[in-house]
Amino acid sequence: MSAADEMVGGEDRPWGEVTPEAARRLLVAAVEAFAERGYHATTTRDIAGRAGMSPAALYIHYKTKEELLHRISRIGHDKALEILETAADARGTAAERLAGAVRSFVRWHAGHHMTARVVQYELDALGEEHRTEIVGLRRRSDAAVRRILNDGVAAGEFDVPDVPGTTLAVLSLCIDVARWFNAQGRRTPDEVGELYADLVLRMVGAQGG
Amino acid sequence: MSAADEMVGGEDRPWGEVTPEAARRLLVAAVEAFAERGYHATTTRDIAGRAGMSPAALYIHYKTKEELLHRISRIGHDKALEILETAADARGTAAERLAGAVRSFVRWHAGHHMTARVVQYELDALGEEHRTEIVGLRRRSDAAVRRILNDGVAAGEFDVPDVPGTTLAVLSLCIDVARWFNAQGRRTPDEVGELYADLVLRMVGAQGG
């Protein structure tokens, strides 16, 4: 539907921007391991093993285990933020923009739920500097959604008594998809995105459904 | 502000069911540590230290570190489930029961956000047997909410095209409060509960507002 949706889809390889090839394999292995067991329960030996390498190989491409997490978190947040800001800047009514934002944001969290899980739930494992950098990106996500809500209220499309609180709730609802979504489950990322877009429109009092 | 302070507020003592006193102190210390750093990043020395004891003291009252997590998780889930089922069994319209359920469930997650964080986000750290036990409790939570939604649809109070999906979304929204809620923040648990009850009523198409 929207340009943002297309980009998240699957034309280019996942993590294509990470080079060289060995570094990419290690990073993909780390995403899997962090998502399954959590950052602290994952060992560098586990990551290297999944990538088919010896433990020492990891340190040729990354200085520390934490740098791996930071790279994943940074790239993931960039992608998620790009999705939200593209939807917020799109043309159309506030309701259309909000529905588009939720639809593509949720689709990404469901379709890339391993990455999303690491990105959204391993923030505390980052070092001080890296964490504040990432928190900055999250504030921009919040601002993008709040802007759509404010526009909708100003245009008389929405009925939202508490804009900051509702912004928080909308983002929280979308983000938590990464926690429960199961690729083997019944729902596809598209279906969840559609359901959630409808639910959020109801939350803001738009005549959608 | 300690985890113990956070619990006092209610009618009965925090973790009052845990005896003897030393075991209770260790458990409260573990809740704090797990909530701040996560289960895997927390050491038994840290827990014992917070409780003002030597590392070995922990093993007089608990067989393993995992048993501590299980005790916390079990008690917390029991409490959360009791809240939901009480609300689901209450008298009144479906809308009143749903609002009550969300209000008290959210209030608990905000007011006991340390405990809730451990309970909701450290499930994977439990052993096989303990995890399946807890998963059973969560299924009952799901059933309680779904029951209210079904009642509301049958009574013509709600307009919900996808009851299982909406049940999931409602619970997800409430649970995620434990992740972002900050005791130093502007909102009180009561305020968040009120806001969320309103948002959820809108999600199910009840004429609340």
Place this chain on the structure above:
DNA sequence: CGCGGAGCTAAGCGCTTGCTCACCCTCGGG
């Protein structure tokens, strides 16, 4: 007073962790 058990500690065991280091292959250019 002597006794036994409960609660706690100092010390430390065996193991795993993140990470390092000396060395080895592979391969394009002179």
Place this chain on the structure above:
DNA sequence: CCCGAGGGTGAGCAAGCGCTTAGCTCCGCG
């Protein structure tokens, strides 16, 4: 044919982990 540099390995180090054990103190009871 040798070279040097970059990607990779096997072995292993220091530190920290969960957990154990021997022994201490305290206290109610006969």
